[in-house]
Amino acid sequence: MDINLSKTQYSEMYKEASKGTKWWLTIPKAFCIGGLICALGQALLNMYLSFGLSKDNASMSVSITLVFLSALFTGLGWYDKIARHAGAGTLVPITGFANSVAAPALEFKTEGYVLGLGAKIFIISGPVILYGTLASVVYGLIYYLFLR
Template sequence: MQLSNQDYDQMVKKASPPSKIAATLPGAFLIGGLICLLGQTLIDGYAALGVEQKFCPVAASCTLVALAALLTGLNVFDNIAKYAGAGTLVPITGFANAVAAPALEFKTEGMVLGVGAKMFLIAGPVIVYGVAAGVLYGLIIWLFGLY
């Protein structure tokens, strides 16, 4: 069966639910803001514990990644994400969820072919292009003496 572009567009519009941006925006803003508040609280808390100031943001980021992975494993993160949408997916917590969720989904296939192979299914391109961009920008800065 051959479909025209117009017929296909009509099928997609019929099957796609309408966007509820006005209803989901407050939740995304609230949860995303709370994640950022938690991150800043962790930075301040690590500083209060005597961690050197330049390492506090790194420690806070690692803590947020660990918490998001734990919440993904406990099947709580998805429930939060249903309400908050991009508020949970845009911060670093979304990256942790993108790594942990496929690992959990494919654990029945074994540690190597399941967890190991599928773990970076979603996050892999982000890591590859992020590292490549970092190297490229670093080379540009080094070549032009901008640092």
């Protein structure tokens, strides 16, 4: 399919696509919903501590619970609805990372387990894992060589 656009048509499409957001609404919504996710994490931590778990085990349990809920909500289609309103408020916590793994898994499962699910599951989160690991190695070397 060949699309031929004039400069004016392209300019009009560009202006339409790049309309500004209502930042005075999106920033508070992202802050509040991100804060609610963090408050849920704190409530879970308090609950797990009250069950008698050590602080380390309670923290691990909170992470597991939030990742599970994020994957579940992604599978049910709820996470996208929340993210549509919350914006970056759902991306920053661990829930955003879990969503970035679960969403491609759901999207590409029809292509099969190997070429679909296996090949595409880390399509969004893969660069985060790669560069996060690389950055930690670089920071570790800097610390080892210069700061210890």
